[in-house]
Amino acid sequence: MGASVIRPLTLAALLLLSAGASARADDMPVIKVEMRDGVILPAIIEVPANTRFKLEISNTGQSPVEFESLELKREKALAAGSTSSIVFRTIEAGSYDVFDDFHPDAKAKLVAK
Numbered sequence: 875m876g877a878s879v880i881r882p883l884t885l886a887a888l889l890l891l892s893a894g895a896s897a898r899a900d901d902m903p904v905i906k907v908e909m910r911d912g913v914i915l916p917a918i919i920e921v922p923a924n925t926r927f928k929l930e931i932s933n934t935g936q937s938p939v940e941f942e943s944l945e946l947k948r949e950k951a952l953a954a955g956s957t958s959s960i961v962f963r964t965i966e967a968g969s970y971d972v973f974d975d976f977h978p979d980a981k982a983k984l985v986a987k
Contacts, residue, residue: 911935
């Protein structure tokens with residue numbers, strides 16, 4: 875095959891690969907969590923066990939928050955009015971404590987089923 879045939883085939887293969895990656899990302903479950911001035915909603919965050927998922931965290935309050943889990947070794951600080959995400963490759967079935975490091979009384983459970 876000449877170079878003029880190989881380039882379009884290579885481009886087509888790259889487009890197919892990127893479309894597949896995009897489709898996988900779109901298929902990933904998204905679990906929404908709201909943090910607001912010392913409150914985490916929902917208090918029980920249900921997520922799929924052994925499945926890749928995205929936790930979308932919105933700070934709807936007036937002060938900064940920090941979503942944190944020592945067991946999961948994850949943390950994410952958010953300014954007031956902002957939204958961010960954490961992608962989890964997989965976690966085992968179980969219950970994990972989460973809290974707002976800036977508001978010590980704000981606690982929740984992340985439950986993987």
